Amino acid sequence: MTDTIRSHGAPARGPSAAAAVTTGSANALMRLTDPPMRAVQRLIGASRMPYVFLLPNLVFFGLFVFLPIGINIVFSVTGGTALFPSERPYVGAEHYARLLDCGSYLEAASCREDLFWRGVGNTLTFTVFQMVAMVLFSLVTALVLNRPIRGRGFFRAVYFFPVLLSPVVVALIWKWILQRDGLLNAVLTTAGGEKILFFVDPGWAMFWAVFVSVWAHMGFYTLILLAGLQAIPRDVYEAAEMDGTRPWRVFHRITLPLLWPNLLVVLVLVLIRSVQVFDEVFVLTGGGPGTATMMVVQYIYTTAFANQVQNFGLAGAASVLLGAVLFVLTLIQLFLTRRRAS
Amino acid sequence: MTGKLRHLLLARRGGASWHWTDVASYAYLALGVLLMFGPVLWLALSSFKTPAALLEFPPSLLPMAQSEVSVPGYPQPLPLFRVTMEDGSVRELAQVRRVGIIAQMVDPAAPGQTIRVPADRRTPVRHMALAVENYTDPLTQFDFLRFLRNSLVVTVVATIITLVINSMAAYALSVYEFRGKSLAMLGVIGTLMIPITIVLAPVYLVVTKLGFVDSLWAVILPGAATPTGVFLLRQYMLTIPRDLIEAARMDKASEWRIYARIVMPLSMPALAVLAIFSVMWRWNEFLWPLAVLTKTEVHTLPIALNAFQGELQTQWHYLLAMTVVTLLPVALVFAFLQRFITSGIANTGMK
Structure with a gap:
């Protein structure tokens, strides 16, 4: 969703065959839309036309982004089960107090809203492991793909294609492999091991949640890192080779520092996405066993929509807290992108 | 002959001899192919098995x-x-x-x-034996066609709206200088920070107020204006020579005509990238439809799949086949537009 390497320039201009095909309907559309738009221009003047062009997009942003932020804050300080703010009694910071009321922040069970803190804890665990694994694997893959290998396009596609898959599809593919009588357990028993109930053991469930997310998204980060690697000038390496520099030193002293800006962006992007993780994990484990893989977003979703009593106030307060975290992270990301672009 | 084959298989680019790192690289890539393709292949093979064959342990490779x-x-x-x-x-x-x-x-x-x-x-x-009935039964027994249709409608309509309103906004932000331009840019950047994840309930309220609950519009509209799309298109439109636009103005073309007849056709490559992104986003979207689409009639494919797998007795033979059907359009799009998509993402850093 975010723009990181815009600075590399816009996509190449290709032949616009699609344009030729659509010419007929475009003509008809033009005849239909031009007269009213011309009238509007005559009415307000050409210098005010940009506002007309901006309007539809801004209406959507207003209705579905900015207005909801305001409503969310209202939700978070009002109580009851009503959806419309006017029917909700003001409760002040009660929801925030409830969320933050903890005996010890390190012990979810000591909190009044223990599910929220379990979600926070799980999300933190998930984020840490996911960041390490994601950066490690996408870096190694990018380094390998950057070598002079045959069929690079094919291998790049192999690592990339899961990025396009629906999270539900990804989760179901792995659920099928990991189920009790699934492929992995068949391999394990054939190798002389015991069947493992992966979704009954909290540790395994978290492991597979991280694994499946890395499987699904590493292609995207590999692509970003590969673009960064290919932007490193060849002659730097040639000079190092002439000096007889050892490969590890080349990596340590040339590749890593020159790739560092891209790596940093990848780190922050992974962080932003991990904090919001929901789809794959929810379909894969359902948050279970128990609450072992329940993430913050699942807590918000369940509190607002899936519970018997829909508690928009509590969900709203949790959203505001999550939003604050994301806000800070995105600012960091924008700052890093800016700095790299300049 | 064998010498030639050996050469073809073993020669490296640049003609240098093999180093252990080359072996390691290819081993890593081979493992990658197995890990990335294997699961999808296993899904496809399993989807053609009869319920009895699916219960077998250890499972057979082929149906x-x-x-x-x-x-x-x-x-x-x-x-x-x-x-x-x-x-x-x-x-x-x-x-x-x-x-x-x-x-x-x-x-x-x-x-x-x-x-x-x-x-x-x-x-x-x-x-x-291919259990083709895994594919044909859901079409007749459940509303599978309806879910497919819902997903198609959402994807197509939302993508068209996104292309139109995003390109209009991008045009305004790239071609004109006007008061409040930087504020508008700031607004677009601001929306980058607000994923729908954190405004679920309020957007639900807005959609309810607009009367869209349990209609496909509830899924189509909220995500139609994308900050990503505005950025992507604006960046591209900035590269269009200003002289073209000035010349059209001399010829008394209206601003709308300049947008529709000059800037839009010239932005085709960027529009295509955004169209592919939008199709991906919409076809795969999960959390928001899950929250807002409660009636089965309006379920999209991912929601239907999720509901299906959550049932007490998961009918894996149908579920696997429907998963393959959900995956297929994306796989086809990828197979044909792979280079285009990867270069689009590498150039923009977005997905």
């Missing part, structure tokens, strides 16, 4: 079914087994019935005589 033969004198086709006889010879026999550990069998060639065989001396004769 197999037990062979059957029609034997004169028996109304039903009989399952075929390979039996090791007392004398060590192996015969193919059809099983009439099984009583305890003894199976009563007949030779299809000589159906008159019943042969009694210990049950553990026989193994089923199997052949490859």
Whole structure:
């Protein structure tokens, strides 16, 4: 969703065959839309036309982004089960107090809203492991793909294609492999091991949640890192080779520092996405066993929509807290992108 | 000949000799192919198995079914087994019935005589069989076509709206200088930070107020204006020569005509990238539809799949086939536009 390497320039201009095909309907559309738009221009003047062009997009942003932020804050300080703010009694910071009321922040069970803190804890665990694994694997893959290998396009596609898959599809593919009588357990028993109930053991469930997310998204980060690697000038390496520099030193002293800006962006992007993780994990484990893989977003979703009593106030307060975290992270990301672009 | 083949298989780019790092690289890539493609291949193979074959453990690699033969004198086709006889010879026999550990069998060639065989001396004769009904049944038994249609409608309509309003906004932000431009840019950047994840309930309220609950519009509209799209298109439109636009103005073309007739056609490559992104986003979208689409009639494919897998007795044979159908359009788009998509993402850093 975010723009990181815009600075590399816009996509190449290709032949616009699609344009030729659509010419007929475009003509008809033009005849239909031009007269009213011309009238509007005559009415307000050409210098005010940009506002007309901006309007539809801004209406959507207003209705579905900015207005909801305001409503969310209202939700978070009002109580009851009503959806419309006017029917909700003001409760002040009660929801925030409830969320933050903890005996010890390190012990979810000591909190009044223990599910929220379990979600926070799980999300933190998930984020840490996911960041390490994601950066490690996408870096190694990018380094390998950057070598002079045959069929690079094919291998790049192999690592990339899961990025396009629906999270539900990804989760179901792995659920099928990991189920009790699934492929992995068949391999394990054939190798002389015991069947493992992966979704009954909290540790395994978290492991597979991280694994499946890395499987699904590493292609995207590999692509970003590969673009960064290919932007490193060849002659730097040639000079190092002439000096007889050892490969590890080349990596340590040339590749890593020159790739560092891209790596940093990848780190922050992974962080932003991990904090919001929901789809794959929810379909894969359902948050279970128990609450072992329940993430913050699942807590918000369940509190607002899936519970018997829909508690928009509590969900709203949790959203505001999550939003604050994301806000800070995105600012960091924008700052890093800016700095790299300049 | 073999020398040539050896050369083809073993030669490296640049003609240098093999180093252990090359071996390691190819080993890593081979493992990658197995890990990335394997699961999808396994899904596809499994989706053609009968429910009985899916219950087998350990599972067979290919979709197999037990062979059957029609034997004169028996109304039903009989399952075929390979039996090791007392004398060590192996015969193919059809099983009439099984009583305890003894199976009563007949030779299809000589159906008159019943042969009694210990049950553990026989193994089923199997052949490859594709359970196509896994695909056809959901079409007739459940509303699978409706979910498919819903997903298509959402994807197509939302993508068209996104392309139109995003390109209009991008045009305004790239071609004009006007008061409030930087504020508008700031607004677009601001929306980058607000994923729908954190405004679920309020957007639900807005959608309710607009009267869109349990209609496909509830999924189409909220995500239609994308900050990503505005950025992507604006970046591209900035590269369009200003002279073209000035020349059109000289010819008394309206601003709308300049947008629709000059800037839009010239932005085709960027529009195509955004269209692909939008199709991906919409076809795969999950959390928001899950929250807002409560009625089954308006479920999109991912929501229907999720509901289906959550049922008490998951019917994996149908679920796997429907997962393949959900995956197929994306796989096809990828197969044809792979280079385009990867270069689009590498150039923009977005997805």
